[in-house]
Amino acid sequence: MLKNYTFHVKGTHCASCKILIEDVLKDQDFIKSVHVDLQKETIEIKTNSDQNAEELANILTDKVKLNGYTLSVEKKTQEKENDDVIWKAIPIGLVFLILFFILQKSGILNFGIDGQTTPTTSFIIGLIASVSSCLAIVGGLVLSLSAKISQDNVSDTKTFLLFHLSRLASFALLGGVLGLIGNAIGINFTFTAILGILASIVMLLLGLNLVGVFAKNKVALPSGIFNFFRKIEHKTLTPLIVGFGTFFLPCGFTQAMQVVALSSGSFMSGFLIMFAFVLGTLPMLLLLSFGSASFAHGKHAPLFFKSAGVVVIGLGLFALLAGLAGLGIINPLFNI
Amino acid sequence: MNKTVSIIIILALVVVLGIIFFGGGSDSVSAQNVEIRDGIQYVTVDARGGYFPQTSNAKAGIPTKLIMKTSGTFDCSSALVIKSLNYQNILPQNAETEIDLGVPKAGEPLQGVCGMGMYNFQVRFN
Numbered sequence: 001m002l003k004n005y006t007f008h009v010k011g012t013h014c015a016s017c018k019i020l021i022e023d024v025l026k027d028q029d030f031i032k033s034v035h036v037d038l039q040k041e042t043i044e045i046k047t048n049s050d051q052n053a054e055e056l057a058n059i060l061t062d063k064v065k066l067n068g069y070t071l072s073v074e075k076k077t078q079e080k081e082n083d084d085v086i087w088k089a090i091p092i093g094l095v096f097l098i099l100f101f102i103l104q105k106s107g108i109l110n111f112g113i114d115g116q117t118t119p120t121t122s123f124i125i126g127l128i129a130s131v132s133s134c135l136a137i138v139g140g141l142v143l144s145l146s147a148k149i150s151q152d153n154v155s156d157t158k159t160f161l162l163f164h165l166s167r168l169a170s171f172a173l174l175g176g177v178l179g180l181i182g183n184a185i186g187i188n189f190t191f192t193a194i195l196g197i198l199a200s201i202v203m204l205l206l207g208l209n210l211v212g213v214f215a216k217n218k219v220a221l222p223s224g225i226f227n228f229f230r231k232i233e234h235k236t237l238t239p240l241i242v243g244f245g246t247f248f249l250p251c252g253f254t255q256a257m258q259v260v261a262l263s264s265g266s267f268m269s270g271f272l273i274m275f276a277f278v279l280g281t282l283p284m285l286l287l288l289s290f291g292s293a294s295f296a297h298g299k300h301a302p303l304f305f306k307s308a309g310v311v312v313i314g315l316g317l318f319a320l321l322a323g324l325a326g327l328g329i330i331n332p333l334f335n336i
Numbered sequence: 337m338n339k340t341v342s343i344i345i346i347l348a349l350v351v352v353l354g355i356i357f358f359g360g361g362s363d364s365v366s367a368q369n370v371e372i373r374d375g376i377q378y379v380t381v382d383a384r385g386g387y388f389p390q391t392s393n394a395k396a397g398i399p400t401k402l403i404m405k406t407s408g409t410f411d412c413s414s415a416l417v418i419k420s421l422n423y424q425n426i427l428p429q430n431a432e433t434e435i436d437l438g439v440p441k442a443g444e445p446l447q448g449v450c451g452m453g454m455y456n457f458q459v460r461f462n
Contacts, residue, residue: 087342094349101356110385110411117429125410132411133454189417189424189451196452250452252412259426318454326453328419334357335386335455 002032007043007057009036011069016297024063043071068299085302086211092303093310100315104133117260119276126280129253136322138249138281139288140315141199144206145242146289147308150296151210159239160289164282166243171278172271174247175261179270182262190327196250197323203316210309250323253277370394378403379437379459383413383427387448387457396442396461402435415451424451 012018018036021043025034030049037044049056057071064071103109109132117125130139142163150156247254257277261270295304325332369380369392377400382388384407394400406414406427414427418435427433437446437459446459 087339091342091345091349094346094353098349098352098356101353105356107385129410133452134412137452189415192451193453252415252450252452253410255426255451256410256414256429260429319452322453324453325456326417326449326451328417328449332447332449332453332456335390 002046002048005045005047005053005056007045007053007060007071007073009041009043009069009071011067011302012036012038012041017067017069020067021064021069024067025060028060028063066299068301085306089211089303089306090310092307093314096307096311097314100135103131117257117273119272122257122260122273122276123280125253125257126277127283128280129251129277130281130284132251132253134251134253135284136315137196137199137203137319138246138251139285140203140312140319141242141246141249142285142288143292143308144203144210144312144316146292147210147296147305147312148206150293151305156293156296157290160293162236163239163243163289164286166240167246167285168275168278168282170244170247172275175258175274175277176267176271178258178261178274179264180267182265192248192250192255193323193327195245195248197320197327199249200316200319200323203312203319207309207312207316210305210312212306212309250326372398375399376401380405380432381448381457381459382407383416384409385411386413386455387450390457392457392459394440394459394461396440398439400437400440400461402437402446402459404433404435406431406433412450412452413455416448417451418446418448420446426451 009021012021018038021036022034025031025043025045030047032046032048035044036042043060045056045060047056051059053073057073061069061071109128145163146156146160149159254277257274261273264270264273292304292308295301295308298304321330321333324330369389371378372395375398377394377398379392379394379400380403381392382405404416404427407430409427409429414429415425416427417424421435421437423435425433440446440459440461442462444461446461447456448458449456
């Protein structure tokens with residue numbers, strides 16, 4: 001005879017988790033039907049097994065444990081497990097931040113490039129820029145958005161491709177336009193600095209969200225903001241606009257290349273210079289977005305999200321303080 | 337991981353971060369980057385991967401020019417902002433750019449930052 005049980009499930013961080021758990025549990029002979037409710041974080045099963053709920057929870061947990069899920073009869077106080085993960089995530093995130101800032105401080109990235117700027121040198125400058133302090137803002141933004149999107153959405157590949165393609169196209173086209181127009185338009189520092197500060201605030205919010213501060217304490221403020229994010233991140237237009245916007249984010253390398261494109265004298269040469277530059281920055285950013293997607297669907301997802309959150313908060317703070325100093329609102333706190 | 341162990345590791349890592357950001361300031365204040373020629377004081381600052389020297393000491397009360405020297409500079413230090421002069425410019429990649437500081441008064445240091453704000457330098461006048 002069939003019995004109904006409802007268990008609480010933990011570790012379901014994405015829509016694909018539902019499919020995965022249902023697939024695994026359906027394979028057990030004693031289970032007749034499975035339904036995962038992601039919102040309530042519960043699993044309903046129909047079974048002909050004689051075991052009691054506790055035993056069933058343990059048996060089923062064994063089946064999905066490898067994928068990072070646990071079933072329980074009582075709703076486990078989430079705090080405990082969350083705490084464990086966060087105490088691992090903070091050191092991991094800090095180590096990445098330290099490595100990043102040591103790289104900046106080491107001066108390895110500071111070799112000069114002499115002579116004419118050709119598409120080849122632009123490409124090399126792009127490679128350097130992609131690991132320079134510009135990574136703090138552009139990379140931090142890409143990492144936080146990618147992790148957030150992977151967390152909420154299964155089909156993240158399309159979003160990432162749109163973002164990267166839009167970035168490539170915008171840089172090349174705007175480079176061409178700069179070359180064509182020549183000195184007619186100046187690149188406004190204040191505008192890019194304000195954009196940078198906005199980007200760092202977005203990073204801080206997403207970082208805190210990834211770490212789980214908002215989920216845990218149910219902070220009232222951001223629910224509107226996150227619904228807003230959730231709404232826009234599913235639209236096709238959003239990755240295109242964000243990709244386009246990265247052209248204007250404050251990054252010394254990008255700004256210097258914009259000036260080179262500006263003085264290059266023709267649409268074609270400006271186009272080639274900026275296209276080569278953005279190609280150079282591509283590998284690192286591809287790694288960040290698709291790397292985070294693959295982690296997000298793996299079994300270490302909770303740890304990854306929290307560690308990424310710590311890194312993003314660190315970079316966001318750095319970018320915010322630097323941006324405020326750049327605008328002259330606060331005194332520069334550091335030289336890095 | 338044990339919570340206590342983790343907290344100790346976190347504290348250690350934060351100290352390392354602090355040292356990276358604020359430590360190691362072996363600033364060569366005595367760098368020979370200030371010279372007076374024909375009654376005009378020239379302060380030379382190298383811009384590449386930051387500004388060097390970070391702090392310069394110059395004399396107040398004489399006409400002064402700041403020379404920003406770039407050599408294949410593409411990083412943030414080429415995007416120079418000097419708030420007190422309302423100066424915002426992207427320095428050419430390989431050049432010496434002259435910026436007129438007028439006649440600086442004592443005790444009013446000149447502060448320059450790069451566009452993104454993570455590099456800065458100061459010229460003190462006394």
